[in-house]
Amino acid sequence: MATPASKRARRPARAKLQAASAPSARPAPHPWVSRFFQPVDAASLAVFRVAFGALMLWHSLQYLLGGRLQRQYLAPAFHFTFPGFEWVRPGPPEVLWAVFWGLAACAVLIALGVASRAACALFFLGYGYVFLLDPAYYQNHTYLICLLALLLAVVPAHRTLALGTRRARRADLVPAWALWLLCFQVAVPYVGGGLAKLNRDWLLRAEPIGLWLREGTEGPFRAAFLGERWAAYGFAWGGVLYDLLIVPALLWRRTRPAAFVVSVVFHLWNSRLFSIGVFPWVMIAGTLLFFPPDWPRRVRLLRRARSQPAAERAVPRPAAGRRRAVLAFLACWVGLQLLLPFRHLLYAGTVDWTEEGHRFGWRMKLRDKRGTLRFVAVDRRTGETHPLDAAQAVLTERQRQMMLHDPDMIREFARFVGEGLAGTGYGPIEVRAITSISLNARPRQPMIDPEVDLAAQPRPRGAAPWIVPLRD
Numbered sequence: 001m002a003t004p005a006s007k008r009a010r011r012p013a014r015a016k017l018q019a020a021s022a023p024s025a026r027p028a029p030h031p032w033v034s035r036f037f038q039p040v041d042a043a044s045l046a047v048f049r050v051a052f053g054a055l056m057l058w059h060s061l062q063y064l065l066g067g068r069l070q071r072q073y074l075a076p077a078f079h080f081t082f083p084g085f086e087w088v089r090p091g092p093p094e095v096l097w098a099v100f101w102g103l104a105a106c107a108v109l110i111a112l113g114v115a116s117r118a119a120c121a122l123f124f125l126g127y128g129y130v131f132l133l134d135p136a137y138y139q140n141h142t143y144l145i146c147l148l149a150l151l152l153a154v155v156p157a158h159r160t161l162a163l164g165t166r167r168a169r170r171a172d173l174v175p176a177w178a179l180w181l182l183c184f185q186v187a188v189p190y191v192g193g194g195l196a197k198l199n200r201d202w203l204l205r206a207e208p209i210g211l212w213l214r215e216g217t218e219g220p221f222r223a224a225f226l227g228e229r230w231a232a233y234g235f236a237w238g239g240v241l242y243d244l245l246i247v248p249a250l251l252w253r254r255t256r257p258a259a260f261v262v263s264v265v266f267h268l269w270n271s272r273l274f275s276i277g278v279f280p281w282v283m284i285a286g287t288l289l290f291f292p293p294d295w296p297r298r299v300r301l302l303r304r305a306r307s308q309p310a311a312e313r314a315v316p317r318p319a320a321g322r323r324r325a326v327l328a329f330l331a332c333w334v335g336l337q338l339l340l341p342f343r344h345l346l347y348a349g350t351v352d353w354t355e356e357g358h359r360f361g362w363r364m365k366l367r368d369k370r371g372t373l374r375f376v377a378v379d380r381r382t383g384e385t386h387p388l389d390a391a392q393a394v395l396t397e398r399q400r401q402m403m404l405h406d407p408d409m410i411r412e413f414a415r416f417v418g419e420g421l422a423g424t425g426y427g428p429i430e431v432r433a434i435t436s437i438s439l440n441a442r443p444r445q446p447m448i449d450p451e452v453d454l455a456a457q458p459r460p461r462g463a464a465p466w467i468v469p470l471r472d
Contacts, residue, residue, distance in 0.1 A: 033327070036180070037318060039173040041294035046113070046161035048182065049152060051285035053111025056123065056145070059278045060104040069100055071396065072137050078394045078416055079134045080409050083459055088132040099126050110152070113162020120153035136402040136409070140189065140364050141279030147185055148282070154329075155181060161296075175318075177330060179293055184334065186286035187247040192341045192362030194243030201352070201366070203240070206232035207440040208368035242266055250290035263287045274365070348463045353439055353447070353470040355406045356463060369405045371437035371444050375417060378453075380428040388431070390417050404437070407447060407467045411454045418455025431455035445471055 063069040073079075073090050081088065090096060103126050109119035128146050131138075155178035201207045210232030242262070249259035264287075267280035288295070318326075344357025351358055352367035375388040391400055391413065403409040414431040421429050430453035437447045445468070448454070452466040 033323065036175065036177040036327070036330075037323060038176045040176050040179060041292075041297070042156070042159035042172050042174040043161070043296040044289055044291065044293045045155065045157045045174055045179055045182065046159065047296050048285055048289055049113070049116060049157040050111050050161060051288075052148060052152065052282070053107045053109070053116075055278050055281055055285065056107035056149075057104055057111065059145075060100055060107055062277070063100050064097075064104065069096060072398070073130075073133055076134075076394070076396050076399060078399075078413070080136050080399070080403075080412055082132055082135050083408075085132045088129065090133050099130065102126055103130075113158050116158040116162060117153050117156075120149050124149040124153060134399070135359070135406075136396075136399040138359055139276070139279070140362055141276060141282065143360060144185075144189060144279070144282065148182075151181060151185060155179075174293075175326075177326060179289065181330065181333070182286070183289045185337070186283065186289060188337050188341075189283070189362050189364075190243050190247050193364050194240055196341070196361065196363045196366060197236075197240045197243065199366070201440045202236050205440065206236040209235050209239070209365070211368055211441050250287060256290060260287055260291075346462075349467065350439075350470045350472075354463070354467050355408065367405070368440055369437050371404065371435065373404050373410065373437075374434040375414060376432050376434060377417075377421060378430040378432060380430060388417060390420070407464060408459065410435075410448060411457050411459070411464075411466075414454035415457075429455075439470065442472070 063072075073096055074093055079090060091099075103123055106119040106123040106126070110116050110123065124146060127142075127149060131142050131146055156174050157178070159174055160172045197203070202209070206229070210229065213232055213235065246259055246263055246266075249255040250263075264284055267284050270276060271280040292298075341361040341363075344351040344361060347354060347356040349356070351361075351363070373391075375391065377386045377388055378384070379386075391403070395403065395413070403413060410433050414433060418429065418431045421431070432450055432452065433448040433454055434450050435447040436444045438444045447468055449466045449468055454466070457464075457466060
């Protein structure tokens with residue numbers, strides 16, 4: 001019979017055996033991982049969602065009521081295409097009208113918070129379709145709108161200030177990564193634009209900003225200041241410093257208010273100086289994301305639903321599988337946004353001249369191209385040359401202007417003209433381009449080899465051999 005002493009002696013051994021046989025406890029995540037999933041107030045994210053929806057409604061109505069839909073997508077008889085998206089074509093007028101009315105309806109739902117995630121996803125699909133219809137109308141802010149709409153379909157920006165969220169279910173909290181991801185996306189155009197300006201034309205020649213200021217000087221005051229060379233260098237260097245320093249200044253608590261005021265002034269000035277549509281207002285709304293997550297409650301835009309701080313509210317920790325999926329998505333998204341603006345380094349030549357890798361790189365207001373572009377048809381049998389004026393009859397003024405910038409658009413239109421001539425019964429015909437282009441106030445020079453039959457050239461996958469290198 002076992003004594004009490006022997007029973008006590010066997011208890012530690014039994015406890016060790018049970019501990020060894022029990023399943024191992026789930027290891028605690030890394031502190032940085034915990035910070036990504038730390039709950040923060042959803043108020044700031046919700047205000048940005050409302051602002052984004054309101055701005056997109058205004059943006060959509062500019063197409064519907066301001067005539068932009070007719071000018072850009074219904075009037076042209078020819079549309080350029082993005083590489084890899086040649087299959088995206090404008091539908092019938094009824095379809096395009098329905099798409100833009102759908103975008104306006106989605107914008108209303110986003111602002112009101114009614115099924116906002118689904119509305120953001122539909123807005124991304126509809127706006128992405130419109131975005132891909134013609135690269136002649138590409139602008140950095142249209143690309144940014146696509147990215148923000150997609151991110152708002154992913155992050156839980158509907159937790160508060162939303163009609164579609166039941167009061168009893170509201171948590172008024174979002175994981176920190178959701179807010180950080182939006183801040184990162186707003187920061188990318190600033191930093192990317194600043195890095196793109198670190199080139200000789202912008203820093204040492206103050207071009208093309210100097211050219212634009214000299215042409216826009218009206219009145220004695222503007223002529224006396226903006227027309228001077230020192231003003232061009234002031235704008236050029238000031239723009240670089242602003243783009244590279246505004247994000248650190250917004251991240252630092254002490255400089256954040258002053259940085260916000262500078263940002264508002266900068267974007268309002270740009271909205272008057274350049275025709276960049278809704279972009280300044282989207283960026284002003286985006287800078288508010290850098291303030292503390294509960295700033296709308298502090299300024300009484302939202303009433304506080306709970307008295308406890310966000311960090312003290314009981315929120316269940318997401319499962320390990322979900323954390324890994326979120327981290328994988330964040331790594332892929334951030335990596336893509338950091339690498340894509342530098343893909344022009346894979347091509348030979350000056351990117352502002354060749355345009356290869358120019359889009360999606362936040363290269364804003366860095367090139368001014370002027371000159372002449374003529375298409376000629378050459379009979380292969382006789383060598384006779386005939387001028388072609390199809391561009392004037394088929395393309396809009398905006399399309400002709402952007403084609404002058406982009407060699408690949410010149411090639412694409414030459415193929416369109418060549419196909420049209422082949423269908424008329426002519427013999428073997430070559431379509432060539434005669435160009436005389438000035439980049440950023442340089443002397444004019446050919447951009448396209450005038451001896452190359454552009455109608456026979458496929459879309460290049462690398463550097464196009466028929467682009468004449470820039471003589472600098």
